Amino acid sequence: MGINLALNADITASSYVDPYAPGRAVNGIVSDQASRWLCAALPGWLRIDLKKDHWVGQWTVKSIGGNDGWPDNYCMTSFHLQTSLNGTNWTTVDTVTGNTNNICTRVLTNPVNARYFRIYIPGDGGLQANKSAASVMELELIETDVVVLTSLEIKDKEENAAALTPSFQSNTMSYTTKIGYDSDRITVIPVPSKTTAAITVNGQALTEGKASVDMINGSNRVEIKVTSADGYTVTYVVTVIRASSPYLTSVKFTGIRFSGFVKTTYNYNLSAGSTLATTAVTPTAEDPEAAVVITLNGVVYNSGQSIPLSNGMNPINVVVTSKTGVDSRTYVFNVNKN
Known part of the structure; x- marks a missing residue:
């Protein structure tokens, strides 16, 4: 196990009762009952800024109970260890409830990596002897050498x-x-x-x-x-x-014989008679919620809408885009009007 990162670290608090400032909870002194943080407004918190990200695998809250004549019931009862990468958004990584130990040490099965750490005390999480007040003699955050x-x-x-x-x-x-x-x-x-x-x-x-x-x-x-x-x-x-499916399962043309569609084949040559003025394309997507776009020479047509045919080659594109994720398929139907 590594060093105590909280020792003499940059620490702030939601509030404190003078002279029991938050710095007294990280000065390493546990032999003096005055060396403690005291807060009379709950919920409350102690926040430590480690200045850069560290891995922490163990943490300890030491109460005044049992020290220098204080009764054992002057221990903290309920509190959370929270972490943040920016000092604003907090994530609870461990929770203690109903604690009766004056020294409460917790080992994290999954060490956490963060710059900011906070002990958060809910409204009912104060001292066993006085739930409306919180007091911490020493807070420890133990650095862990993890494998990443x-x-x-x-x-x-x-x-x-x-x-x-x-x-x-x-x-x-x-x-x-x-x-x-x-x-x-x-x-x-x-x-x-x-x-x-x-x-x-x-x-x-x-x-x-x-x-x-x-x-x-x-x-x-x-x-x-x-x-x-x-x-x-x-x-x-x-x-x-x-992604969801970007495939067609079938496609139909009006006025043009077409068979042998395979969803993984993307280019087809179709023949139209010289007298066929228009055709309509009706594609069916494998996923009914996929987006299907039909174009000829940059003009967009709806499914079943008449598409004018010019003499020669008419490349009709059908683009299918998946509803979920990112995937698409482009089918090209070269309609030769001759």
Whole structure:
């Protein structure tokens, strides 16, 4: 276990009773009953700015109970450990309720990485002897040497790399990426900072440094857990958006014989008689909610709408765009009027 990051750190509080300022809760002194933070307005909080991101795997709240003649029931009862990357938006990572210990130490199974840490005390979370007041003699945040990923790659079914948003950083734990409809599985390739780490992807161990994960249409949650030799686990989460279908299942033309449509074939040559002035295209998408756009020479037509034909080649494009995610197919029907 590492150093106490909270010791003499930059600390502020929601309020305090003079002279029991928040700095007294991180000065390392536990032998003096005056060396404590005291707050009489709950809910309240103590906030620490570590100036840069650190991994914390253990934290301790020391109360005045049992010290220098104070009764044991002067312990803090309920409080939360919260983290923030910007000092404004807070996430609760651990919660203590009904505490009766004057020294309450918590070990996080999943260490957290943040610049800002806060002990939040709800309205009913004060001292056991006086719920309307909160007092902390010492707050400790213990740095943990965790194993992180040095790189993370997601590949679609065709082995193309899927871009992560945001770009990968070892201390960024959440990402999104998008894959096409044809990718009903992905390959996850995580590389740890220490080879002794154990890695699982959605609960399965790696095989030759990678894991294969089946995908459904829409949102897929992929959890990559990196566990160090001492048992600490860091979890990365990738939300993979698999596109819905961008295919046609059929297409019909008025006045033109057409058969043999295959959804994975994108170019067709059709013949129209010299007297055929117009045709109408009626495409059917595999996904009824997909967007379908029909164009001829840049002019957009609706399904079933008459499309004027010129002598010679008339390239009619049908573009199908997936409702969910990002994927599309363009079908070209070259109608030759001769």
